[in-house]
Amino acid sequence: MLSASDLDFFDAGRCRRVALGGGGNVRFEDVAPVRGFRWNKGARSFAGWYYAVTTGGHVGYES
Structure with a gap:
């Protein structure tokens, strides 16, 4: 279940979900738009x- 503290993004063509506080090591500038x-x-x-x-x-x- 998606909560307000989850972060969804696409990385290498697949959807990833991490806790909002757990996305600190993701280089979003390298993720494709x-x-x-x-x-x-x-x-x-x-x-x-x-x-x-x-x-x-x-x-x-x-x-």
Whole structure:
């Protein structure tokens, strides 16, 4: 049963569930996004990538 303290994410194509406090060792910046980023001209939000020194790579974002 899913509780508010569980964390679900996809890793290597399979769904994983860990306790919220147990996800500290998961590098979420390396996990593939669940869906692609969309760039629509004139949209109210935007998406992109930025380089994060702390992760040593690009991180996707969507506002």
